[in-house]
Structure formats: structure tokens, C-alpha cells
Amino acid sequence: MDQLKRMAIFAEVVAAGSLTAAARQLGMTPSAVSQHLRQLEQALGLALLHRSTRRLTLTEAGERYHAGCAAMVAAARSAEQALARLRDEPEGELRLAAPAGFGSVLATALAPLRGYPRLTLRLLLDDALIDLIGERVDIALRIGVLADSGLVARKLGSMARQLCASPAYLAERGWPAQPRDLLQHDWLGSKPANAGADMLELQGPAGERETLRLEGRVQASQVTALHALCVAGWGISLGVSDDDQKALADGRLLPVLPGWRLADLPVYAVTPRRGEQPAKVRHALDVLALYFGDAGDAGDAGGAAAAHTATAFHS
Known part of the structure; x- marks a missing residue:
């Protein structure tokens, strides 16, 4: 890992054109930058830079090595930018x-x-x-x-949940007046297999509560199927899906026991x-x-x- 750090420092020195400018960019002292460069050259066994009082120039080895170091730094910056976009803007x-x-x-x-x-x-x-x-x-x-x-x-x-049924079903079977009347109707349930009956808890207009255990004539695991069955007149169900709400709005389904509320x-x-x-x-x-x-x-x-x-x- 130290070698990678020294490669990045070397690339920054070449890009900045001087040890002092590179040190300023990196938040380091010029002597620390110079030490890292010496350690890199010692590890490679080759000189990478010609140093003079006025300028730095690359040796032949430095020119070849710099291309890989610069590519490494560019790849790291690209990776950081990609993560920044992921963090800051949906993509x-x-x-x-x-x-x-x-x-x-x-x-x-x-x-x-x-x-x-x-x-x-x-x-x-x-x-x-x-x-x-x-x-x-x-x-x-x-x-x-x-x-x-x-x-x-x-x-x-x-x-919100609303008991509902199709106009055709209610015309044929009649309208429930009280929660207990649901026991005489066909219930469209949503319990998984072997999970038992549906338990329905309702609160009346005066705050009274009733709990019913409803055995489904039909049990369906998908709400899309329950919606289709209800619209087709198979029985009464709990309308919760967007399709149910649209059907209640356009009259394909009608609210059952509208004075009785189910918990949201x-x-x-x-x-x-x-x-x-x-x-x-x-x-x-x-x-x-x-x-x-x-x-x-x-x-x-x-x-x-x-x-x-x-x-x-x-x-």
C-alpha cells in the first residue's frame, strides 16, 4: 500500500511540475514528498527524475513509469466520482x-x-x-x-379498507345490514393455504365493535384475483388495492356496511x-x-x- 501511495505522489509531482507545488496540493511538506520519491526510486532501483535548482525532468524510466502511475490515479478519481454520483443523485x-x-x-x-x-x-x-x-x-x-x-x-x-361487492351480487343476495349478516354471505378471503379463517374486526358508528370469523367461499393469494372475483359477483371482499378503489369510484363495486369502519x-x-x-x-x-x-x-x-x-x- 505504501508503494501505491508513492506512485500517486510521483504522479502528482509530475502533474504539478515541482516538489513545492505538489506538496501544496497533497497537504504535505516538500521534504516529505522528496523522501517518498527517494523511497520509490530505491524500491524500483531506477532514477525517475532529474532534479535541478530550477526544474524537474523525467528520466527515460520515469517517462515509462509515469504513464501507469497517472492511469492509476485517474482510475481512483473516476471511482470516487462514480460513488459520489451514486451517493448524491439517483442512478x-x-x-x-x-x-x-x-x-x-x-x-x-x-x-x-x-x-x-x-x-x-x-x-x-x-x-x-x-x-x-x-x-x-x-x-x-x-x-x-x-x-x-x-x-x-x-x-x-x-x-383504507372497505368491504365491497358487485351490484349483481348484492341484487341477488341482498345487502348486509349488520356485521353478523356477513356470516350468511359468500366471503372472498386472502388467507394463505392452511392459515385458517379470516378474522374481521369492525367499529360501528357509535363506537361499538364486532369481531367475525369468516370462512371464505373462495381463497385467493393474489389481490388481483380477489378483485376480479369480486367484480364478477362471487362474493364480498375487502377492497384495498388501487383497482378496488377505481371500481368503487366507477360503480363496478359498491361499499358494503359503509357505516362500519375497519382499521387502516x-x-x-x-x-x-x-x-x-x-x-x-x-x-x-x-x-x-x-x-x-x-x-x-x-x-x-x-x-x-x-x-x-x-x-x-x-x-
């Missing part, structure tokens, strides 16, 4: 994992990042668990209660590593927090499931 590939129903949400939320031409985006949209480290994921969105994890989580905001689902951004993040990750976290409406807090999710993201479109 490179941003890999973001999210549930399948988040495609249109992310297209809107991440729109401010379009202004960075050296940034590319890869979305991994899947309701199944994703190995964040194996897939080199920079940010994973988690919806709902966080499982124990060794990952770092930042709360971005919350998502928290939205977290989870990153697999601690410490300083590159600019692409910092900027993405900021625009996601702005979209979901919460400045959020950084925190440790704690525990053992360090390599997976969650689907969790249910509580």
Missing part, C-alpha cells in the same frame, strides 16, 4: 418489491423519479414471499402488521441493509412517503425473518 437499477396489486400505485407514486435519466426501475410484483437479499431488492413494501424480522422498516402511511392498514418500506443508503434508495423512500402521506419513522423490525417480504393485505 443505477432500483429494485423494488411489492404485492401484485401495487403496479398502478407505484406508477403514480414513483413518478418524480422519471427526472433522473441514469436511474432504471425493476418492479418485482408478487404476493408470494421474496428473498430480498437473493433478489438484490433495494426496497420492499409491506402492508399490514410486520412480522418479526431483522430488516429495517420505515412507516410510509396507511391504506399501515404501509411500510423495508430495506435489507442498515447504514447509509445510495441516492436511488433515499429518493425513492422520500417519494413513497410523500405519496402515502406520512413522513414515517425508521425502525428495526427485530427478529429472524431477515430475507423475506410480506404480502399481508389482511390484518
Whole structure:
């Protein structure tokens, strides 16, 4: 390593044209610079510079050696500049994992990042668990209660939930008037295989609470499938995705028990590593927090499931 340092000093002396000027650039004394040059020449067994009272000139060996030393210094500076760009301005590939129903949400939320031409985006949209480290994921969105994890989580905001069904289903089966009426309806659930029934907690207009255990007529692991089933009239489901919100707005789905409220689902951004993040990750976290409406807090999710993201479109 000392030899590399002396090579860099030699390149700086040649570029500056004198020991004094090079010492000033390097923050060293002229005598220290001269000593490093002598040690370099001794190690090489060749003189690199002709020294006179007025000027320094390269020997033949110095001319040949200087080209490699200058290239080494240029490569080091180029590497520093590349890291500075990575630190200060988003560039490179941003890999973001999210549930399948988040495609249109992310297209809107991440729109401010379009202004960075050296940034590319890869979305991994899947309701199944994703190995964040194996897939080199920079940010994973988690919806709902966080499982124990060794990952770092930042709360971005919350998502509202609304029971909904298609007009055709409600015309055929009738409108539930109270939460317990849901037990007589077809429920579209989102529990994983062998995970049991969905537990639904609702708060009424007077603050009263009811908890229901709902067995699904249909269980689907993807919110896109649940949305399609609900619009097609298969039953009642929990609308949380962007597609559900659009369908509620245009009448393809109707709100069920609108006077009864479900707790909002928290939205977290989870990153697999601690410490300083590159600019692409910092900027993405900021625009996601702005979209979901919460400045959020950084925190440790704690525990053992360090390599997976969650689907969790249910509580």
C-alpha cells in the first residue's frame, strides 16, 4: 500500500511540475514528498527524475513509469466520482418489491423519479414471499402488521379498507345490514393455504365493535384475483388495492356496511441493509412517503425473518 501511495505522489509531482507545488496540493511538506520519491526510486532501483535548482525532468524510466502511475490515479478519481454520483443523485437499477396489486400505485407514486435519466426501475410484483437479499431488492413494501424480522422498516402511511361487492351480487343476495349478516354471505378471503379463517374486526358508528370469523367461499393469494372475483359477483371482499378503489369510484363495486369502519392498514418500506443508503434508495423512500402521506419513522423490525417480504393485505 505504501508503494501505491508513492506512485500517486510521483504522479502528482509530475502533474504539478515541482516538489513545492505538489506538496501544496497533497497537504504535505516538500521534504516529505522528496523522501517518498527517494523511497520509490530505491524500491524500483531506477532514477525517475532529474532534479535541478530550477526544474524537474523525467528520466527515460520515469517517462515509462509515469504513464501507469497517472492511469492509476485517474482510475481512483473516476471511482470516487462514480460513488459520489451514486451517493448524491439517483442512478443505477432500483429494485423494488411489492404485492401484485401495487403496479398502478407505484406508477403514480414513483413518478418524480422519471427526472433522473441514469436511474432504471425493476418492479418485482408478487404476493408470494421474496428473498430480498437473493433478489438484490433495494426496497420492499409491506402492508399490514410486520412480522418479526431483522430488516429495517420505515412507516410510509396507511391504506383504507372497505368491504365491497358487485351490484349483481348484492341484487341477488341482498345487502348486509349488520356485521353478523356477513356470516350468511359468500366471503372472498386472502388467507394463505392452511392459515385458517379470516378474522374481521369492525367499529360501528357509535363506537361499538364486532369481531367475525369468516370462512371464505373462495381463497385467493393474489389481490388481483380477489378483485376480479369480486367484480364478477362471487362474493364480498375487502377492497384495498388501487383497482378496488377505481371500481368503487366507477360503480363496478359498491361499499358494503359503509357505516362500519375497519382499521387502516399501515404501509411500510423495508430495506435489507442498515447504514447509509445510495441516492436511488433515499429518493425513492422520500417519494413513497410523500405519496402515502406520512413522513414515517425508521425502525428495526427485530427478529429472524431477515430475507423475506410480506404480502399481508389482511390484518
